[in-house]
Amino acid sequence: MSAEAKKRATGTALARRLGVLLGAVGLAAPLTLAVGGTAHATAPTCTTRTGPHQKDVEKFLGRPADGRQSPEDCRAIQDYQMRHGIRPDIGYAGPVTWAAMQEEITRRDPNAAGKCPVDEGRVACVDLTRQISWVQDGRSVRFGPVPVRTGREGNGTRTGSKRIYWRSADHWSTLYNVRMPYAQFFDGGQAFHAIEGSVWSPPGSHGCVNMRASDAKTYWSMLHNGDNVFVYGRKPGT
Template sequence: MGTRSRDNKTARRVTARRLGVLLGTLGLTAPLTVAIGGAAEAAPACTTRTGPYQREAETFLGRVADGEQSPADCKAIQDFQTSHRITPNIGFAGPLTWAAMRDEIARRNPNADGKCPVNKGRVACVDLTHQLSWIQDGKAVKFGPVPVRTGRAGYETRTGSKKIYWRSVNHWSTIYKVRMPYAQFFDGGQAFHAIEGSVWSPPGSHGCVNMRIGDAKSYWSLLGNGDNVFVYGRKPGT
């Protein structure tokens, strides 16, 4: 074997190690296989253990819901975990995996549980449990659902039936000294509004319903003063 070939293999091993360190630092896992100019690395071994949410996971994945782990069940659960960056991705149907599956169900039919009223005409629904919001008219979803960030512990977004009472397109918070673009207030200073950072960043807002800029603009165009808002559920950790 020539010197150049040995050097190339050494470089590939170093690159793979660096990628592993980077993913670990970010709290992520590599995909099922990682190929860096050579042979792919195998996925983690699939577990034979039956998880506490085995039957629910099987139902979600369209498999026979017998509540017993099988190699095919494990592979299907593992693929879901890998695509959603759930660790460890070993095919165990635990609470985190089932929570992610529930969120997917909620996104497909956000008002499946009927908790947001369908007899108020147009209403902006806020599901604190799943950190989702959407606009519906009767039973028809007109926009969303979209991810939101609601109040942190001690600053919880208040639940119940509300109405939008004031709107400010370029609002500035004199309390927290931050921009609140496309602010639509519905409950004593709590409002829908865009934020510059990520809506997935912890620990949460000071009570407002934070949104991505595009979603906040859509809410601005679809809602107005007097429109209904309904907030329900409980944000995890509050």
């Protein structure tokens, strides 16, 4: 083969390789853009169904609480779901969405229902139903709400108005042979106190209000003998 022929053959082969490469790039780029665009630009279709918590969810979002799903209601619910990572985020007012909203309500104002007295000065409130406690002065929440573990079946935490009457920072229970740090007694042998395990572990206490160590320590610094305690509700399963 002549030098000129070899040169032409080499050029043809190079052109073919370049064409294949450009073709691959040309195919890959549109696919990437299409996939990327689809993932970020297409939102789930809004549902027209009315959820079981429609009125509650509408009220929470500041929408007209008529219990009927409108396109505007759906978009507002869907936006909330997307911001809070709730799936499916189709604007359906279901139990998961309402539970997330209830948690927000509790954080904002645990006494929104007005069940704990607001006219007795400082009060340590205990809601057995929600298994939470907080300290308030009048209508102002000073600490909490925090999770607690109250009495189990047969050893329920007694409800009603009480007062702290005895405190023991490093208490030892001779009855149950266990430490009760930052114990503040308000009803017989029932007290606020820290525990080493989880406050979410079943089945519950023997009547005391079990707390995380940091929360019990804060209660110790905020409460004193004579301060009010109000216990209400009913622990699920008791």
